[in-house]
Amino acid sequence: MSFAVLTSGFGGRRIARCIRALVAAILMFALGLILWLLLGGSEVPARGPIARGLFTWITLTEVFFTLFLIFLVADASLLTRAFITRLTAVGTVWPTDTIGGFQRRFGRDGANLADWIDMHFLARRTRSITALFIFHLSRSPF
Numbered sequence: 001m002s003f004a005v006l007t008s009g010f011g012g013r014r015i016a017r018c019i020r021a022l023v024a025a026i027l028m029f030a031l032g033l034i035l036w037l038l039l040g041g042s043e044v045p046a047r048g049p050i051a052r053g054l055f056t057w058i059t060l061t062e063v064f065f066t067l068f069l070i071f072l073v074a075d076a077s078l079l080t081r082a083f084i085t086r087l088t089a090v091g092t093v094w095p096t097d098t099i100g101g102f103q104r105r106f107g108r109d110g111a112n113l114a115d116w117i118d119m120h121f122l123a124r125r126t127r128s129i130t131a132l133f134i135f136h137l138s139r140s141p142f
Contacts, residue, residue, distance in 0.1 A: 072132065
């Protein structure tokens with residue numbers, strides 16, 4: 001299977017990924033607000049109406065963006081997992097230029113290079129997911 005066919009549908013446009021994460025964050029945020037209203041919420045640690053309003057809006061904004069980031073990381077992780085499953089299920093046929101470049105680089109024949117290129121590609125692909133996950137952890141209040 002050629003690499004272009006293999007990767008179709010897994011790159012995902014950033015806007016589509018952001019929309020999926022945004023919809024999920026909005027739904028979870030709405031559910032949280034409904035529960036907060038039904039259960040009575042909590043007492044805001046503020047001395048006046050301005051401080052109470054600022055605390056409420058800042059907290060709600062932080063919760064919303066944390067939910068968005070959680071769903072963005074989850075979406076990227078699920079797409080990567082599906083891609084890895086698909087990549088390992090078939091033999092990849094890499095372009096001859098790619099195989100030739102790695103043959104010259106390592107001085108090896110092309111018999112096992114396709115599997116090595118697969119692993120190298122997965123390592124580079126998961127590096128971006130890892131960076132997104134670490135960014136999420138750095139922003140997490142927990």
